[in-house]
Amino acid sequence: xKEVEQDPxxxxxxxxxxxxxxxxxxxxxxxxxxxxxxYSRKGPELLxxxxxxxxxxxxxxxxxxxxxxxxxxxxxxDSQPSDSATYLCATSGARTDKLIFGTGTRLQVFP
Amino acid sequence: xxxxxxxxxxxxxxTGKKITxxxxxxxxxxxxxxxQQDPGMELHLIHYSYGVNSTEKGDLSSESxxxxxxxxxxxxxxxxARPSHTSQYLCASSADTIxxxxxxxxxxxxxxxx
Numbered sequence: 001x002k003e004v005e006q007d008p009x010x011x012x013x014x015x016x017x018x019x020x021x022x023x024x025x026x027x028x029x030x031x032x033x034x035x036x037x038x039y040s041r042k043g044p045e046l047l048x049x050x051x052x053x054x055x056x057x058x059x060x061x062x063x064x065x066x067x068x069x070x071x072x073x074x075x076x077x078d079s080q081p082s083d084s085a086t087y088l089c090a091t092s093g094a095r096t097d098k099l100i101f102g103t104g105t106r107l108q109v110f111p
Numbered sequence: 112x113x114x115x116x117x118x119x120x121x122x123x124x125x126t127g128k129k130i131t132x133x134x135x136x137x138x139x140x141x142x143x144x145x146x147q148q149d150p151g152m153e154l155h156l157i158h159y160s161y162g163v164n165s166t167e168k169g170d171l172s173s174e175s176x177x178x179x180x181x182x183x184x185x186x187x188x189x190x191x192a193r194p195s196h197t198s199q200y201l202c203a204s205s206a207d208t209i210x211x212x213x214x215x216x217x218x219x220x221x222x223x224x225x
Contacts, residue, residue: 043216
């Protein structure tokens with residue numbers, strides 16, 4: 001069983017939709033949670049970085065962590081075609097900076 | 112904004128050649144990492160360094176080697192390339208502080224071994 005599970009998609013939505021991307025993880029020791037966006041032929045770009053449970057908002061993006069159910073989410077409001085990319089969730093424990101990644105969800109936002 | 116650079120961006124080369132993938136960062140980060148990424152698969156850590164003269168193997172076994180002679184430079188070398196080494200290689204760095212800091216990535220080198 002993988003430590004981080006992520007639906008690969010593709011997820012196809014119309015412009016303006018609210019997008020929900022999700023990951024589950026198995027290790028309760030994970031404390032740091034990240035979302036990266038990766039465009040085709042580019043490296044992952046850090047979108048959101050959170051510690052422990054709760055919500056964090058940055059513009060159209062909201063990251064949510066529920067440690068009780070080991071579930072992390074990224075919400076994108078008013079989605080744009082420029083949001084079309086692969087979204088990677090990642091996590092690490094308190095005593096290590098080694099990241100465990102999900103496989104990524106490919107998102108397509110059509111006009 | 113992270114400033115981390117990888118060269119070459121693309122490399123197609125024959126079996127048996129020696130290859131060095133370059134990675135440089137201008138942020139003064141002590142921690143640097145090399146990941147391997149294949150289509151539809153998660154990123155796997157193959158090497159990391161916590162500073163000059165520090166190198167460690169990651170979770171995924173790799174025939175590559177790394178060196179860290181300067182803080183800003185973390186090259187990865189394959190002594191004799193094989194088709195199984197075909198992949199995307201991503202370099203990352205992070206600040207060395209008490210709390211975990213997020214990793215910032217370069218745009219990768221897409222390597223194809225014929």
